[in-house]
Amino acid sequence: MASTVPLTQGNEALAALVPYRCSYCQSPIAPGERWVREKVFDSLTAGDAHYRRYHADLYGDDVLSCWEKHQVEKEDAAERVA
Numbered sequence: 001m002a003s004t005v006p007l008t009q010g011n012e013a014l015a016a017l018v019p020y021r022c023s024y025c026q027s028p029i030a031p032g033e034r035w036v037r038e039k040v041f042d043s044l045t046a047g048d049a050h051y052r053r054y055h056a057d058l059y060g061d062d063v064l065s066c067w068e069k070h071q072v073e074k075e076d077a078a079e080r081v082a
């Protein structure tokens, strides 16, 4: 089960050094934009965790953020497996 940590303020300095990309739309996440971090355990690297990041803001006419779309995709995948 992936854990999620909504991130708000306080990481601007780090974000300036590391241009995070949204794992859903592959666009850079600009400083000041809200995003969500998903912790991913990679079974290929003996349980080392890494993080994916997703936009948490809505754009234009979107009704779901990248993060919410990602959640929907995961639910769809789980239903196909079941």
Ligand SMILES: [Zn+2]
Residues within 6 Å of the ligand: 022, 023, 024, 025, 026, 027, 054, 055, 066
């Ligand atoms: Zn995105």
